[in-house]
Amino acid sequence: MSCSLKIEIDRWPLKKPFVIARGSRDETETVTVTLSDGEIAGRGEAVASPRYDQTSHSLAAEIETIRNLLEQGLDRLELQQVMRAGPARNAVDAAMWDLEAKRNHQDVGQLSGMGWPEGLQTVQTISILSPEEMGKEAGRLAGFPVLKVKLDAKLNCERIAAVHGNAPQSQLLVDANESWTLDILREVAPQLARLGVAMIEQPLPAGADEPLRNYASPLPLFADESCHSRADLAGLGEKYHGVNIKLDKSGGLTEALALRAAALDQGFDIMVGCMLSTSLGIAPALFAAAGARYVDVDPPALLAKDRKHALKIENGRVSRLSPALWGGAV
CATH class of the missing domain: 3.20.20.120 (Enolase-like C-terminal domain)
Incomplete structure (x- = not known):
């Protein structure tokens, strides 16, 4: 089923600077993908990594290269073949999962067979x-x-x-x-x-x-x-x-x-x-x-x-x- 594509770049401030061996930052920037069939929309997000010479704008441009395929009904398995692994594909893949769950009246836990996540402990x-x-x-x-x-x-x-x-x-x-x-x-x-x-x-x-x-x-x-x-x-x-x-x-x-x-x-x-x-x-x-x-x-x-x-x-x-x-x- 065909759908429309929307790409947004947003900035999100941090509570305090985040410092690792490669540098420091006081905000993060995200690329948000929205896929909509006119009634239902699915969303996904990606973050560019300077480690791999990525920027939010380069991710958006990468996603733009498959706009026509997405709007013609590219599915999630086909996506794996037309985009390389990385954050751009992640944002699109996540939007596809979200949209697929809503279209099928199932949640992603049911679709994936992994169940709905409960009680996770993070570092x-x-x-x-x-x-x-x-x-x-x-x-x-x-x-x-x-x-x-x-x-x-x-x-x-x-x-x-x-x-x-x-x-x-x-x-x-x-x-x-x-x-x-x-x-x-x-x-x-x-x-x-x-x-x-x-x-x-x-x-x-x-x-x-x-x-x-x-x-x-x-x-x-x-x-x-x-x-x-x-x-x-x-x-x-x-x-x-x-x-x-x-x-x-x-x-x-x-x-x-x-x-x-x-x-x-x-x-x-x-x-x-x-x-x-x-x-x-x-x-x-x-x-x-x-x-x-x-x-x-x-x-x-x-x-x-x-x-x-x-x-x-x-x-x-x-x-x-x-x-x-x-x-x-x-």
């Missing part, structure tokens, strides 16, 4: 600051069962010691965002293991992580930038214990669910993550999170302003997804 992220500042932030978040700590190439043990000292009951995950070398990993991993850290995410740059194949890590390593879709799994088995599935990398829920199934079949642990998106961008990811070892969908707690019917996060517990936000049946 809460601590940005890169001084050890003292990170310790104070950890104290404020000490009620969260799992904290994800952003790190770069400096003061790693000092920062983790400050976080652990102020949130001793919290399990800690470390995300280096490709900023380490193998020497740094060898030096700090044993110390981090003694400071409450349970996992290290993407320590080495994607494309330069081959040394991990011969490294016996004292902590599980998870691939983020090294794993986008099922095509990446073949080269990861001897380097990583788990993979972080993000819909803006996989190109949407359709591929994310297939990646999840393939990764589990090959013995990987699963983490479901996200970009710095609104609750609309988070919603589809919740359907891939069933059974995941870690769920990282905390942006609703980081935004100063969010969508209507937004998700809420309290001590790591994600509120029930409102069908009015995304994925509900009409």
Whole structure:
């Protein structure tokens, strides 16, 4: 069935600067896709990544290239063939799921076979600051069962010691965002293991992580930038214990669910993550999170302003997804 396409770019302020190894930001920008058949509309959201030389305008232009196909009735499976994996396809894929659910009077949980997400627990992220500042932030978040700590190439043990000292009951995950070398990993991993850290995410740059194949890590390593879709799994088995599935990398829920199934079949642990998106961008990811070892969908707690019917996060517990936000049946 044919439909019309609308593309919007919006900015959303953050409560405080978000700082990782690649830089800092005080707002996030989203690309929203709306597909409408004149009576029913489905929505999806994407966030561009400077890591991949993307901008909101480049994503919008990529989506524009398939406008005619969408308006002529392109379906979700055909979409996988005409668009590459990435955030542009994610926004369209999510809008298709939303529209399909409403047209069929079923919710996305029923359509996907994953059920409606309930009772999910997310990590809460601590940005890169001084050890003292990170310790104070950890104290404020000490009620969260799992904290994800952003790190770069400096003061790693000092920062983790400050976080652990102020949130001793919290399990800690470390995300280096490709900023380490193998020497740094060898030096700090044993110390981090003694400071409450349970996992290290993407320590080495994607494309330069081959040394991990011969490294016996004292902590599980998870691939983020090294794993986008099922095509990446073949080269990861001897380097990583788990993979972080993000819909803006996989190109949407359709591929994310297939990646999840393939990764589990090959013995990987699963983490479901996200970009710095609104609750609309988070919603589809919740359907891939069933059974995941870690769920990282905390942006609703980081935004100063969010969508209507937004998700809420309290001590790591994600509120029930409102069908009015995304994925509900009409």
